[in-house]
Amino acid sequence: MSLSRLEIFNLRIFARARLDPVPGLNLIIGPNASGKTSLLEGIHVLATGRSFRTTRIEHVVHRGSRELMVTGQVTYPHSEKIRMGIRKGASGTRGRLAGRTVRSQSELARVLPLQVIHPDSHELLSGPPAERRSFLDWGLFHEKPEYMKILQGYRRALNQRNEALRRDLPNSVLRGWERELAERGESLDNYRRGYLERLWPVFVGLRWQLPDVEGMTWEYRRGWKEGVNLGEALASARDRERSLGYTLMGPHRAELVLRRDGVSLAMQASRGQQKTAVLLLRLSQVAVHRQVTGRSAVVMVDDLPSELDAERREAALDFLSGLECQVFVSAIEAKQVQGLGNWSSQRMFHVEHGSVREA
Numbered sequence: 093m094s095l096s097r098l099e100i101f102n103l104r105i106f107a108r109a110r111l112d113p114v115p116g117l118n119l120i121i122g123p124n125a126s127g128k129t130s131l132l133e134g135i136h137v138l139a140t141g142r143s144f145r146t147t148r149i150e151h152v153v154h155r156g157s158r159e160l161m162v163t164g165q166v167t168y169p170h171s172e173k174i175r176m177g178i179r180k181g182a183s184g185t186r187g188r189l190a191g192r193t194v195r196s197q198s199e200l201a202r203v204l205p206l207q208v209i210h211p212d213s214h215e216l217l218s219g220p221p222a223e224r225r226s227f228l229d230w231g232l233f234h235e236k237p238e239y240m241k242i243l244q245g246y247r248r249a250l251n252q253r254n255e256a257l258r259r260d261l262p263n264s265v266l267r268g269w270e271r272e273l274a275e276r277g278e279s280l281d282n283y284r285r286g287y288l289e290r291l292w293p294v295f296v297g298l299r300w301q302l303p304d305v306e307g308m309t310w311e312y313r314r315g316w317k318e319g320v321n322l323g324e325a326l327a328s329a330r331d332r333e334r335s336l337g338y339t340l341m342g343p344h345r346a347e348l349v350l351r352r353d354g355v356s357l358a359m360q361a362s363r364g365q366q367k368t369a370v371l372l373l374r375l376s377q378v379a380v381h382r383q384v385t386g387r388s389a390v391v392m393v394d395d396l397p398s399e400l401d402a403e404r405r406e407a408a409l410d411f412l413s414g415l416e417c418q419v420f421v422s423a424i425e426a427k428q429v430q431g432l433g434n435w436s437s438q439r440m441f442h443v444e445h446g447s448v449r450e451a
Contacts, residue, residue: 207375235385274321288310302372
């Protein structure tokens, strides 16, 4: 699976831009502030409905325009092609897939599974636990369609229980929400443990290919005490939680602790080491996704040379090419990335002053 055509309208400095990418490596080359990252942002908007740079859609829409539009064509083996598109603006979001209107952005995300590594991706290691939970959610969203329904149901029950705690409602009300939280929460924990078990051998098998990550491990903490079921944990915490007004235990408090040689990557690793570690984690997910679903994902690396020396850039591109997936890489100069890796196909695009051309 690969993105074989991309058209962007009214996104940041681009009034209009078109790419016809190849299934292998697509290099996006240009000076700073030329629009390289905006092209990748367009792909991210198409696949996820949001930017990886801001939560404010008005910052993404081209100045003087009311909305942006991104369309694409996804090509599968045996030449099957699917058209998809999205419009976003102050009036809302509208998505289209294969000629019909979609009910939710998740329909587009399933057609175009996307992983992105950008200058702020170190937050997967150094950011709050929600970043690591989202990491797990990505893999399970694409592997197990039922997972997101369970997660959404858990979040609804959690909100209701928190409201009941804030209003100091009786235990009979809390018990009703706790039954649902316990059932869904235990299920989420089982899914996450299973996913990490599938990810671990792939992760271990790949980590030798990159510098700085040999010896990297993780520890999963589920969000409540081991050996106790979630229903019991929720019941025992009621009195303390009433004074706080929110639920202290459950998979919404889960954490994935990442270390190298026993030392926290969030606290001790350099930015270059963190970027390499994020590459390993994200691309291990891409490899597992292919194993389980039989489909490849699209990978974007914004400003690959940033914080990576020549040796690490070469290792990263060799690593990427070995995954046999479509890759988009941005850089200021072609010589920083050109000729590295063993790719089935390669194409370069030059970006400058809000225009893009094949180089």
